[in-house]
Structures are given as C-alpha cells and as structure tokens.
Amino acid sequence: MIHAFERRPLVLFITILALNLVLLTVQVRSEQGLFLLRKWSLFFVTPVASAMYFVTDKSEKTLRRYVFLRRAQQENQRLLSKNAALQVEVEQLRAMQSMAVRSAHYSLIRRQYLFGTLLAGIIWKSSSFHSDHFGINAGTREGIRRNAAVLSPEGVVGRVVTIEPFGAEVEPITSRGSAVGGVLSRTRLQGVLQGNGSNLLEWKLIPNHERVKVGEVAYTSGADRIYPKGLPIGLVVKSERGEMVYRDISVRPFVDYSRLEEVMVITKPIGSRE
Amino acid sequence: MEVVIGKTEVLLLLVIVGGSEIGLAKYLPWLALYLDLPLVLVIYIGWYSRPAKAALCGSAFGLLADAFFRVLLGLNGVSKTTIGFVTAYLNRWVLIGGFFPRLFVISSLTLLDNLIVFCMLELLSQPVREGFGYHALIRGVVTGLAGVVIFQVYDWLKLPRREFRA
Numbered sequence: 181m182i183h184a185f186e187r188r189p190l191v192l193f194i195t196i197l198a199l200n201l202v203l204l205t206v207q208v209r210s211e212q213g214l215f216l217l218r219k220w221s222l223f224f225v226t227p228v229a230s231a232m233y234f235v236t237d238k239s240e241k242t243l244r245r246y247v248f249l250r251r252a253q254q255e256n257q258r259l260l261s262k263n264a265a266l267q268v269e270v271e272q273l274r275a276m277q278s279m280a281v282r283s284a285h286y287s288l289i290r291r292q293y294l295f296g297t298l299l300a301g302i303i304w305k306s307s308s309f310h311s312d313h314f315g316i317n318a319g320t321r322e323g324i325r326r327n328a329a330v331l332s333p334e335g336v337v338g339r340v341v342t343i344e345p346f347g348a349e350v351e352p353i354t355s356r357g358s359a360v361g362g363v364l365s366r367t368r369l370q371g372v373l374q375g376n377g378s379n380l381l382e383w384k385l386i387p388n389h390e391r392v393k394v395g396e397v398a399y400t401s402g403a404d405r406i407y408p409k410g411l412p413i414g415l416v417v418k419s420e421r422g423e424m425v426y427r428d429i430s431v432r433p434f435v436d437y438s439r440l441e442e443v444m445v446i447t448k449p450i451g452s453r454e
Numbered sequence: 455m456e457v458v459i460g461k462t463e464v465l466l467l468l469v470i471v472g473g474s475e476i477g478l479a480k481y482l483p484w485l486a487l488y489l490d491l492p493l494v495l496v497i498y499i500g501w502y503s504r505p506a507k508a509a510l511c512g513s514a515f516g517l518l519a520d521a522f523f524r525v526l527l528g529l530n531g532v533s534k535t536t537i538g539f540v541t542a543y544l545n546r547w548v549l550i551g552g553f554f555p556r557l558f559v560i561s562s563l564t565l566l567d568n569l570i571v572f573c574m575l576e577l578l579s580q581p582v583r584e585g586f587g588y589h590a591l592i593r594g595v596v597t598g599l600a601g602v603v604i605f606q607v608y609d610w611l612k613l614p615r616r617e618f619r620a
Contacts, residue, residue, distance in 0.1 A: 189505035193539045196513045200535060203528035208578050221521040232476045307479040307486030308523030309589050310575075315524075349524065356581050377583045438483060 222315070225304070226347035230317055233303040295408055297331070297444040298322055303347065312377070313351055316443060319344045323447045327406055331444045335412035335434035336360060336400060340445065348445075352437055353413070354379060361403035362413055362431075364392065370401050373413060373431055381414060383429035390427065392419040398431050408446070459499050464511055467495050468518055475522045488589075488596040492519040493567055494604050496534045497560055500541030501550075512538025526580070533570035537563055556605055561598030565590060 185192035300318035318324055320343055330337040330350050338358065342349040353360050356377040363370045369390055373381040386392060396416045402409030418430035471492050478486035492515040500508035516534030520527045541563065550556045568590035575582050583589075 185506040186504060189509065189539070189542075192506045193509045193535065196509055196535045197532055200513065200516070200528040200531035203531065204526055204574070204578060207526050207528070208580070221527055225521050228472055229476055232473060236477070236480070304476050304522070305479045305483065306522075306524040307475060307483060308525050309487060309583060309586070309593075310529075310571075311524045313524045356583065377581070 222342050222344055222347065222349055226315065226319075226344055229304040229315055230346065233301060233317060237301070296447040298324065298447050299442055300324075300348075300445055301442050302440060312355055312437070313341070313349050314440075316348050316350060316445065317346070318445060319347050321345050324348055324445050325448075329407045329446045331411060331446065332435050332440060332442075334436070335414065336407055337435050337437075337440065337443050339406055350443070352435075354381060354433060354437065359404070360407055360413060361401040362398045363401040364416070365397040365399060366393070367391065367396070370403065372404075373398065379432065379437075380417070381431040381433060383416075383431055384426065386427045386429055387425060388421050388427050392416060392427060392429055394419055459502060464499065464514070467499075468514060471495060471515065472518060472522060475519070485596070488593045489600050490519075490564060490567065490593060490597045491600075492516065492530070493534060493537065493564060493597060494560065494601040496538045497541050497563055497601065498605060498608055500538040501545050503542060505539050505542040508538035508542035509535050510538075512536070526578070529571055529574055530567075532574055533567045536570055537567050540566070550605075553602060556602045557598045560601035560605075561594040564594040564597040564601075568593060 298318055300316040300322075303315050303317045305314040306312060316330075324340060324343060326340055326343050328340045330339060336353055338350050338352040338355070340348045341351045351358050352375070353373070354375040354377070356375055358375040360373050360381075361370070362373045362383065367390070369386065369392065371383055371386050373383050376382055383392075383398070394416055398413040398416065400407040400409055400411045400413060412434050414431040414433040416429060417432045418428065420428045422428045474491055475486065478489070478491075496508075496512045496515045499511045503511070512534040513531050515538075516530035516532070517527060519530040519534070523530070544559070548555070548559060550559050568586075572582060572586060572590075
C-alpha cells in the first residue's frame with residue numbers, strides 16, 4: 181500500500197496527520213464520559229507491562245534470594261525484632277477494636293474506617309512529562325471499581341481512573357485536575373486539596389483569617405466520597421497570606437511516588453450494602 | 455551508503471521501544487523522563503527512508519509512545535509523523551557524519567518535536583505543565599547525546615565494513 185504513496189508522500193503525510201488529529205479530538209470530547217480509546221490502549225499495554233513486570237520481578241527476586249545472601253542473617257534478625265514489635269501493636273489494636281465494638285455508638289464510624297483492601301503491584305509508570313499516571317496489576321476480576329481509592333502505608337496515593345479485567349490505571353492525587361477532600365489535624369479546618377502536576381498539593385479557598393501552621397498534618401475528610409475519612413495525606417509546608425482573599429497553602433504528600441512499588445486498592449467498604 | 459530498514463525490523467524496533475520504555479520507567483525514571491527513544495528511532499528510520507515510509511513509521515512510533523506514556527493518543531503521533539517526514543527530506547540537504555552535526559540535528563529535531571506537542575496541547579486547550587521549556591531543553595540535550603550513540607551503534611550493525619587494503 182505504501183508504494184502507492186511513494187510518489188505522493190505529502191498526501192500520505194497529510195492523511196496520517198488528519199487521522200491523528202481525529203483521534204485526538206475524539207478523546208478530548210470523551211473527557212465528559214467516554215474513555216473508550218484510552219481503555220482500548222490500556223487493554224493492549226497491560227499484557228505487555230504485566231509480562232515485563234513478571235519477568236523482571238522474578239529475576240530480581242531470584243537474584244536477591246540466591247545470589248545476594250550476604251545480608252540474609254542481619255535481615256532475619258531485623259525482621260524478627262520488627263515482628264515482635266508488630267505483634268505488640270496488633271494486640272494493642274485488637275484491644276482498642278474490642279473496646280470500640282462494645283460501644284454501639286461507634287458503629288457508624290466503624291463503617292467509615294473499616295474497608296476491604298487489595299494489594300497490587302505497579303506494573304508501569306508513565307515516564308512522560310505530561311502524565312504521572314501509573315498502572316497496577318489488578319482489575320475488575322479482583323473486584324476493583326472505577327474511582328476506587330488507592331492507598332499506601334504512608335497515606336493516600338490516588339484513585340483508579342481506567343479499569344480493565346487484568347489491570348487498572350491510577351491517577352495520583354498530585355496530578356493536575358485531581359482533588360481530595362482534606363481536614364487539618366489541629367484546627368479541624370476542612371477544604372479541598374488540589375493537584376497541580378508538581379510534587380505539592382494546593383489547598384485552595386481557605387480564607388486569610390484562618391490560622392494554618394506549617395507542620396500541620398492533613399487527613400482525608402471523606403467529603404469527596406472516594407477516600408475514606410482519616411487517612412493521612414501530607415504535611416503543610418507553606419502557609420502564607422494570599423494577595424486576595426485566600427491563603428496560599430501547600431501540602432507535601434507523605435507518599436513518595438518515585439519509590440512506590442506496591443499499593444493497596446480499596447475494594448469495597450466492610451458492611452456496605454453494595 | 456544505503457541502509458535498508460525492512461518491515462520486520464520496524465516491528466522489532468517497536469517491540470524493543472515498548473519494552474525499553476517500561477524498563478526505563480521502572481529502573482531509570484529520570485532517564486525515561488528526558489530520553490525520547492521513539493524519537494531517536496523515528497529520526498534514524500526517517501534519515502534512511504523515503505518520506506512516505508518515514509511518516510508512516512513516525513506515526514506508529516508516536517502512537518506507541520502515547521500508549522506507553524499514557525497521554526492523549528495522537529499527541530506524539532502528530533509530532534513524530536512530522537519529524538519522520540521532515541527528516542526524510544532533511545537528509546537531502548544536510549550531512550550528519552560527525553559527532554557534533556549529529557548531536558545538533560537530533561537535538562534540534564527533539565526541540566521541534568516538543569514544540570509541536572506544546573502547540574497541540576494549546577490547540578486542544580489541554581493544561582501544559584510548568585517548566586515545559588526547561589524540560590524540553592534538557593530533553594533535547596539528553597536525547598541528542600543518546601541519539602548519537604544509538605546512531606553509531608546502529609550504523610556499526612547495519613553498514614558493511616569498509617576494506618581499505620588494496
């Protein structure tokens with residue numbers, strides 16, 4: 181087919197450009213709800229990324245297990261001591277939980293805090309300057325739904341934006357256009373934290389007269405109905421009087437996205453009727 | 455010297471680029487951010503191919519890059535189609551035998567690629583991240599340097615050895 185255009189390359193060039201432009205416009209329109217093209221592309225990328233992840237992960241683990249055994253003894257000791265500490269912590273939490281269960285008053289709060297999670301590995305990360313999304317090796321088959329909250333032990337990571345049977349695409353809270361409902365630990369001041377594509381979140385619409393101190397911790401407020409209440413988001417690193425009515429507040433997320441390897445995805449809240 | 459790049463070779467390169475992008479993003483994210491591997495190969499194919507083939511390959515590599523970078527499909531498709539097409543014509547007027555001419559041409563084409571992406575984002579009213587110009591400059595230098603090395607390796611693999619003995 182290409183030989184037909186050898187003498188008229190400009191025609192082919194313009195045709196390809198036009199097709200690409202049509203593709204772009206379709207997607208931009210679909211931002212209101214139709215994500216078919218992005219979904220299809222994820223469908224093709226996921227198997228490749230999964231295979232790569234499987235091969236690299238297995239090789240890495242084999243190397244660590246059988247080749248780099250030098251630190252195994254030290255590591256074993258460290259893990260044993262950590263395990264003992266964790267057991268104590270588990271007992272403490274168990275005691276606290278049983279106390280909470282006794283009180284019927286806390287039943288509603290329990291429903292907000294207890295949720296089912298699924299551990300998923302990150303199989304690809306967008307290396308582009310224009311996107312910071314990443315893919316995980318769990319999808320609809322594992323019970324993950326669109327807009328499911330994605331967490332890590334450090335705090336909130338993001339939410340699922342596109343989903344496939346074997347994989348899903350996650351949008352971090354730091355992405356431009358993403359937002360999370362937050363509450364400050366000390367003042368209990370609530371608001372919306374917005375991502376701007378950088379490593380910091382912007383806390384907007386907080387009036388200048390409110391006192392927000394640097395070093396305060398921001399937790400999820402649960403108001404967005406995506407992230408459960410009480411999960412750590414980040415630390416206030418900047419709080420200055422704004423030029424207009426609102427304060428200029430920046431929050432640094434606890435999650436280090438460059439070192440993230442596994443995440444927890446909320447499958448469904450325990451006790452929910454869904 | 456004529457270098458022939460066949461369909462199978464292009465398909466193989468597409469697979470290699472896909473695998474490399476995933477590997478780089480996982481193990482060397484800073485390099486993945488600044489190195490545009492699909493672009494280097496589009497320039498190479500464009501340099502040794504006719505405009506029609508160069509445009510077609512540019513589009514294929516661009517769409518693959520879009521799928522792996524998780525950006526709007528067609529964004530790199532447009533830019534890399536243009537780069538492939540331009541490169542195929544550029545080789546008629548420019549010679550890139552040495553290190554610096556190659557570095558200059560690849561870096562300039564990388565900047566042009568970034569400029570097209572920027573224009574497309576503006577045209578589609580999509581947000582452009584802060585520091586785009588700074589990022590594009592570093593990307594130009596890194597891709598240029600990597601491109602020179604990849605060109606050298608590829609030439610060594612593809613071109614027949616010259617025999618100077620009588």
